[in-house]
Amino acid sequence: MAQVRIGRSLNDGEKRHIDGRKNFIKKCLVRNEIRCDLNHVPNIAVLGSGGGQRAMVGLLGVLQQLIEQDLMDTALYLSGVSGSTWGMAAVYEQSNWSSNTSQIKVATERIAKDSVGLEARIEKLIHYYLHKDNFSLTDPWAALVVPDFVKKIDETTLSNNRGGHDKDPYPMYTVIDQDSKCRELPHEEVFFELTPHEAGYSLAGAFVDTSTFGCKIRKGVIEKKQPEMDMTYIQGVCGSALADKEEIMKYLKDWLENGKQMRKLKEHPGHGLLHDLVKLNLATDQNWSPHLTNLHQKLNGKKLINGKTMLQCCPEEWDVSGPKDNKFVHGFTLDICQSFFHWHTDLNTDEMRVFVKSLEIVCEKPSSAHANQEETLRMLIDRTTSEAMKATTHDGPKILVLALELTEHVIRGDEGTHLLKELNKLLEGKKNLRGEDMTISEDHWLKVESHLRKELALRHTLDICLSIFDWFKDLIKDAWKIIVKAIVAVVKAFLDSNWIWGTTYNFLFEMNAAQLGQRLVVDPVCHFEDAGLLLNSPFFAALRPEREIDLIVSFDFSEGDAMETVVKTSTICRSMNVPFPMIHVLPEDHVSPKDFYVFEGSSKAPTVIHMPLFNIQNCGKALSQWQKEYGTFQGPYSQKMIEKLLKKAGENITNNKENLLKEIKRAVAKKSRNKAF
Structure with missing residues (x-):
């Protein structure tokens, strides 16, 4: 039997971890002159928002200062969305990383100086293609592009974190169910978490053992095993909001031009055909005509696998006098990909099959309720x-x-x-x-x-x-x-009509669980994507009632409105009757935020501390310059940019250590009062 669990409770592995972790938290509180017995140790969750490389580096800067200020060991949980999950993955490479800053220094030096070679990225993508059933846009994004930002191909798995991290906060990576989001189903069927022990729907109460997440499961029984997702793939699906088809296409062009095996095929007409095809997809309105003309000449007389010639399929679209027609170009690319090995049987190798498949899925038409x-x-x-x-x-x-x-x-x-x-x-x-x-x-x-x-x-x-x-x-x-x-x-x-991300077998397929929504049990596969596309902070992993969180410390690395995540969470919570503090902010807070906000919780709702990365305290009059310098959608940061951002993020901790301790003391007192009743 697969370890599928339906129920609103914590799994035994997580319970053991947090029971052990609380002993370290109690000692840390004592060091900070906060005394309480073990039963009154507050459950504190540290959250990192999305924001691409800005979020990854920002979170590392925050964690470094939390350790140096002897505050890291007050946290029971650490959770992230999108770019923050990249930072989390970097620190959890090392057992018990939270006891000192050595692993953070290793990670920051790596992302500032190292690189991952093209051949290693190609090899990883081929491995994904050959060893698992489901292949989607997440695979080329994770294997080819993400390593350029995180500077590593991490082949460890999340279940590896079950051992050796007893002194660290419990990690929670978050994504969303794309199918449920697009169908506007209840939020219980959307928010999804991945932890060392289980993966599942945070609010619906449906989970599977992390080591079997991705296996083909029916009625709770494994029908076909699949390899556990490695951390490179998890970082790819968690950070997929940053993905862009054109960006992936650029990496495919680099593969064709500089890949070791591809270079050997440069004189082959099949290689030339693919090269022209990729350049056509990357061409602008002004320069697409020559590429299409070249392809027209090379394809003259060739037949598709359905027996039609290219000209029979699209005789009218060869007019290239106007602007580039992306719809035609993508359809044209798909026709060629689907017939490529029919024309070039000698190129039917693992690497070439993976390349053509990657090109095909980048250009695939998304599913749609309407044809036109x-x-x-x-x-x-x-x-x-x-x-x-x-x-x-x-x-x-x-x-x-x-x-x-x-x-x-x-x-x-x-x-x-x-x-x-x-x-x-x-x-x-x-x-x-x-x-x-x-x-x-x-x-x-x-x-x-x-x-x-x-x-x-x-x-x-x-x-x-x-x-x-x-x-x-x-x-x-x-x-x-x-x-x-x-x-x-x-x-x-x-x-x-979305691109297909994170295609994964549905572990709830045909489960007998009346309490779950119909969609969760009838679809044989699910599609997961970056949670930042719905809510750019992992509040709902922390808001599972059974985690009994007393204090949330939210670090916001978002671009734009620094208060959006906490305001939006409050709105969603009200619609779902989930306890959450009332959020009252001034209009100027959305544009020129302060560095420290406290939203007091009730007896049932946790208190929320919200700390925007760039604010009027640590940036002053240069706030807009800092915001512009560190965009979400830009190439990997330089070493100088990384060093500056680490320091700037850390200032929010050093400037607010006393404020943080004050709220932790209040959380202890509140928990003591609640326990008394």
Whole structure:
């Protein structure tokens, strides 16, 4: 039997770990002149948000100072999202790392100076392809790209952390279920955690032994074993919000041009065909024509595996006088990938199969509820514009038209900044149903990668539709209700059309568990992605009731609004009746945050300390410069940038040691009072 567990309790391995860890916490409290018996030792969770390499380095800087200030051993749990999980993986390479800073220094020196060779990354990707059933975009991202940031291929597994870490906080890596998120299912079916002992849905109470997570399981029985996910793959799926198809394509180009085996094939026509194909995918509107012409000549007369010639499949698309048609290019690439070994049987090696498969999945069309979504969107824009012309002085229809046009521009690959400016003017002062400001800053808009900008535009349009009748009650008429309903349907269809990340066998497939949502037990596979795409901090791993967390220390390394994660968590908690403190912040806190916030919890809710990375205390008037220098979506940081960021992140601890100890003392006192009752 697979070790599948349905229930809202901690597993025995985690219980043993935290029981042992509390002895070290008690000693640390005594060293800091906080005296309490073992029963009153507070359960403290340290959380690291997402933020790419900024989050990885920022978390390492925080952990280093927590150790040096003798505060690290107050933490029972350490949890992360996205880039923070990269920092976690780096420190947990070493047993009992939290007792001194040596492992953090090893990790920071490595990410500042080391590199991982191309051949090692290729070998890792081939290994993934050959040794497991499910191969998705996460595999080339994890094997080829992530090592450029973390500077290591880590072949250890999470279950390796069961031994040798009895003195360390218990680690919790977090992701989300992509399928549940896209179908807008309850949050219990979305938030997912991976720990040394179990992986599973934090709030739904469904878990599997970490060593068997990924195996093909049906009705709780292993039908086919799979290798346990290594830490390189886990870092890939945890940090997939940073991924971009174009970025992966650049690494495939490097593989073709500089891979040891690929260089030997440079004179082979098959190699030339793939090289031109990759360059076509990377080409801009201005230079795509020559690449397509070269491919046209090379493919003249070739037949696809379905018997048709390339020209028979796409005779009209050969006109290259206009801008690059990405939809055509991706379809064209898929046709060639699927027929490649039919034309070049002598190239059917492991490495070439993995390369072609990686190229194919980068260009695959995502699943969609509608075959012609873009055409449907254009028709909807026309209809909305036509109806809006009947009310030219009304802002409501203008907002809907602008939101749709902005979404269309983004889907086509344009920034659409001029449309955003117009839309922001009309949305000024308006709030969505969650009470959040509806304007989007141009700076944030331009910093976001294209695939994330698409999701941002779609969700923004959805928010507008869900709030429009609250803003404009005079629009509650049949015609506009029909239009808004149609917009919501089209937007949700686009949101369902996601790249496929983290494909994994579903350990709950056909389980007899009435308390679980239907989706969790009927799909044979699941898809996991970066939790930062929904909530950029791992609050819900810490909010499992059975963990009885007394104090959360949230380190926020996010780009943009430093208060978004804690405000959004509060909103979600209210909708789910999960105990969480009330969050009251001033408008200026979103733009110019302080370094230390305390949100007092009730008897059932934990107290939350929230500490933004860049703030007016450690950056002063240079706050915006620091924020601009350390972007989420930029290449690996230089050694100088890493050293500066480590120091800056650490300042938040040295500047607030007394504040942290004060709140820890209050947590001890609160727990003592609660135990007394």
